[in-house]
Amino acid sequence: MKKLLGKSLIISIFCLFIAPGIHSQDSVPLVDDVYLNFKNQDQHAQRFSYFFGSPNRYKQNSAYDWLDSVNQYLNEAIKDKDSMAIKHYMLMQSQVYYDLGDYDKSLAISSELYDEKDQLELDFKAKLLGLMDSTYSQLALYAEQIDIRKEKKDLGLTEDIAFYDIYSNLGLHRKAMKDYIIEVRKTFPDDDEFSQAKYHNNIGNYLRLDNSPSVALNKYKEAKGHLTVYLNNITVVKSESELISANSLMGVIDGNIGKCYSQLGQYEVAIPFLESSIQQISENSKGKYSSDIVENTLEIANCYLRLENYEKAVEYLSSDLSLTKTAHILKRNRLLSSYYDKTGDYQNSAAYLKRNMRIRDSIDVNESELRTQQLATVMGRDLANTQAMFEEQKKNLELQRLEMTAQDEKINLVFISLVFTLMGFAGLVYAYLKSIKNQRLIAEQKYIIENSLKEKDSLLKEIHHRVKNNLQMVSSLLSLQTKNTRSKAAIVALEEGKSRVKAMALIHQKLYQNDDLSVIEMQGYIESLINSVQSVYKKGGHNINITIDAEGVELDIDRAIPFGLILNELVSNTFKYAFPHDEENGKIYIHIRKQNGQEGFFEYTDNGVGLPDDTDERAQASMGIRLMNRLANQLQTNLNVDKTSEGVRYWFNFK
Incomplete structure (x- = not known):
């Protein structure tokens, strides 16, 4: 302790000579130890500000060390009957429990502080409500989470009440994505690379959770590109907190890319991304519980099981994971059961299966009803929020109308006074x-x-x-x-x-x-159609990289049905004939463009084995080709075919 005090004194004297104009708020010397700096603060208010201003507070000391110190200060404040200090230390205590993944304890302490919210300052309320918002989300208490967000809006801490993340947690990923795009895209400029990265990563999450991994993968790669530009931009000065957030996000994106590759069956490609993700998140979120680390660790184990590397698989399954979510426990038990089954230990395999059955039996009874109730509550709150916004807009419009009416009446009075004739x-x-x-x-x-x-x-x-x-x-x-x-x-x-x-x-x-x-949005329709075709023609279908470029194109039903049937024939033919050896570098490109007042253009290409030499003769006997030609006639066009050096290309213009 004396050595530390001596070192602090030397650093203080050094700083006094080289920077006489720089002083900390309480003249406390800062060293490269967040935990020690926290303890060196004199007052509870300074400790409170330093605690929440430290982005990586568990860098040298674990969260349990912090919890011990906070509990000690809290007991002293209770003994001194210092009400404000008690509140400060209780909120810090609640935050540490949240970082440890003990959400029930965190919420119990936050709720106690929330009961005295009328006596709290705005900055304290903002931190408390933000913590409770995150905790309710982790505990799947969505109605309470919405109430907290409504209070944040009433206090002016946020402009609107968001519902998209809650819809995603309830399984409505497409609706969540649509609401997210509408509400979030307008909030940041195009040159904000960090916000662009978060935005595309979240869209990728909704697509991946909606079982569209190939489309989600493109979004994750786009997010990673924006984040790389942000980190490499030396013209913008970044704080330590901003760098930690950016590097943590990079780890999350790598993990999401790995999960996509795993969903697509490319396990060897997925593993390096998942391992990189765990390393980056661990380095930038030391001491904090991370759901991403748990999910990525379990996914690596799954990849090794699929690759029949059982030694590595059980190594990851045996890691010290804090499994706080039921879904994680079920997945780990399922993977362990699969591991023991593949290694011939059927007794242990059955034991883990029984564990999962007991867990599912305990939650399946009320899960469906609870989910329905939560969804109904959230949608009701969403509707009420929309109606409240509508009423507010209506009132503003009414005020404007009244002002305009009053102004019109004044003008009329002036005119009447000038004319002043009975007629x-x-x-x-x-x-x-x-x-x-x-x-x-x-x-x-x-x-x-x-x-x-x-x-x-x-x-x-x-x-x-x-x-x-x-x-x-x-x-x-x-x-x-x-x-x-x-x-x-x-x-x-x-x-x-x-x-x-x-x-x-x-x-x-x-x-x-x-x-x-009246119209069909073609991007989403084509994605759903391809998923449907893949379920029929499983062979090779999941190894083909499919690119769909139809964003913003909408067609009426009279044109959408012929388009859908033509695409069904083309994709089916590609899956059946284009890649006989199930190549992993197979590609399909679908392109549709429609501009106002101009002709539209459709193009379909693949890099398969191409068409046989006797294609023209077969066309007379092939129902599929005759069907496509008739469907093209319905669109008042002709289906054109080009034999390329790699694969085949179909195209036509349409009105």
Whole structure:
């Protein structure tokens, strides 16, 4: 202790001579030890500010060391009956428990402070509400989380109440992504590389969780590119906190890329990204519980199991992981069961399976009902928030209208005073009354039209829903017929028919899910169509890199159905014939562009084995080619085919 004090004194004298104008707030010498600097602060307010201002506070000392010190200071404050110091140390204590992953204890302490929120300063409230927001999210208490966000908005700490992350936690990843894009993209400029990285990483998360790993992978790579530019930009001075956040985000992105490769079955490619992620997150979040580290560790074990490297797999499964989430416990038990099964220890394999069955039995009873209740509560709060925003906008518009009306009345009075004739006054009164009458008539007609449109939209959605259900029934009948058919040619024909029926059913599904019943958003439709085709033609389908360039293109149903059937035929042919040896470098590129007032353009290419020499003769006998030509005729165009050096290219223009 004396050596440390001596070293602190030397550093203080050195700083006094070389920088006489620089002094800390309480003249406390700072050394390269966050924990020691924290303890050297004289007052609880300085310790409070230093604690929350230290981005990597567990760099030298563990969170348990910090907890011991905070508990000691808290006991002293209780003994001295210093109410403000007690609150400061309690919030620090709650934060440490959160960093350790003990969310129940963290919430219990935060809730006690929250009961005295009216006596707290705004900065203290901001930290408390932010911590409670994160804790409620970890505990899946979404209704309470929304209440906290509403209070943050009322205090002016945030502009609006966000729901997209909660929707994602409840499994509605596509809706979460749409809301996230609408609410977040407008909040930062195009040259903000760090915000761009976070934005694209989150979109990638929604796509990956929605089982679109190939599309998500592109988003993660885009996020990594933005973050690399940010870190390499030496013209922008970055604080220690900003560098830690950026490096932590880089680790998270690497982990997400690894998970995508694992989903795509490329386990050897996935492992280096997952290992890099664990290292980066650990270095920049020392002492804090990280769900990403747990997920990536379990995913590495899964990859090694798939690669039959059981020694490495069990090494990662045996690591010291704090499994606080039920999903992590279930996954670890499942992987251990698989490991013991593959190594011949069937007794242990069965034991871990039974553990999972006991856990699932304990949560399955109420999980569905609880999830439904949470979803209903969140959607109700979302609707109430939307209505509140609408009412606020309505009030603002009404105030503007009243101001404009008042201004118009003043102008009318001035005009009347200038003209001051009985006929002119009578004419103005008549025109005013007539205007009010017309406005009422217009408002009534508008109300009738809006109700009629709503009713028609509901009927159209119901029609599309029933059509989709009927087409699914047809698809099921074809599946039954396939099981009862021995002829290989008949089975192939039935499977092709089933795939075509699914393509049409998907159109009607997209229509009744959309707010706009007149058009189909082609990017999402094509992604869903390809996933559907992949489920039929599994061989080689998951090794093909598929690029879809149809963002922002919308087509009506009369054109979307021919497009869907043509794409179904092209993708099916690629999966069946283009890559006979299941190459891993297979590529498909789909491009659709439609500009206002101009012709659209469609292009489909793959780098497979290409078309055979007798393609023209086969075209007369192939139902698929004849079907595509007829569908092209429906689009008032001709399907063009180019044989390239690698693969084949189909293209046409359309109106």
